[in-house]
Amino acid sequence: MKFLKTSRVVVLRPEEFSNIYKILDTNRKAQFGGLLCIGTRYIEAKWIQKHPECYDGDRFIHLPKEGSSKKKSLYEERTIRISDWGRKILPKFFDATPLPTTQAWGEDLKRWALKAGYVELGGLCAKTTRKTWEGWLFSSFKGSDINILSSQGHTQTTSLKHYINIGFYPKDTTAMKKYVVGWI
Numbered sequence: 001m002k003f004l005k006t007s008r009v010v011v012l013r014p015e016e017f018s019n020i021y022k023i024l025d026t027n028r029k030a031q032f033g034g035l036l037c038i039g040t041r042y043i044e045a046k047w048i049q050k051h052p053e054c055y056d057g058d059r060f061i062h063l064p065k066e067g068s069s070k071k072k073s074l075y076e077e078r079t080i081r082i083s084d085w086g087r088k089i090l091p092k093f094f095d096a097t098p099l100p101t102t103q104a105w106g107e108d109l110k111r112w113a114l115k116a117g118y119v120e121l122g123g124l125c126a127k128t129t130r131k132t133w134e135g136w137l138f139s140s141f142k143g144s145d146i147n148i149l150s151s152q153g154h155t156q157t158t159s160l161k162h163y164i165n166i167g168f169y170p171k172d173t174t175a176m177k178k179y180v181v182g183w184i
Helices: 014-021 026-038 042-050 084-095 102-115 128-140 145-152 156-162 170-180
Strands: 004-006 009-011 060-063 078-081
Touching: 009 128, 014 026, 014 102, 014 170, 026 042, 026 084, 026 128, 042 060, 042 102, 078 145, 084 170, 128 145, 128 170
Parallel strands: none
Antiparallel strands: 004 009, 060 078
């Protein structure tokens, strides 16, 4: 089975995420899981990791203007929702070693996918976890567009173009529940 792609970036199915996740050491699991559960731009995740005080310890991360990487962002600041699974992962994410450069992360992700048995590695990159998470949210929470858009920092146009119509199978949507429950 080939990886799903939106705009040449891989969007992982839950089984693919799980297969890569389970081969990682504790530190890399914390990084990979943290990136997935917050669903921010990679540079924003690096900022959040350095500023654990932005996490309320429960359901929300407050990303202030200085933490946002996008110059012409729709939102000057935003509140990022956290799922039940994310609540378990985030303390480990804050304790993990700092995230590497975007290029190093992309190479790591390709190496891990290869080790997990995947051979088509094009499109695996630092954007993969963000696109994966938003795709999972839209697939799991139909009718919650405003909550998803505001948490992710996207416009409706961006989401329509890249996330809303991802071809997940019913078994994927069922498997996503483990990760997204409690997000709303």
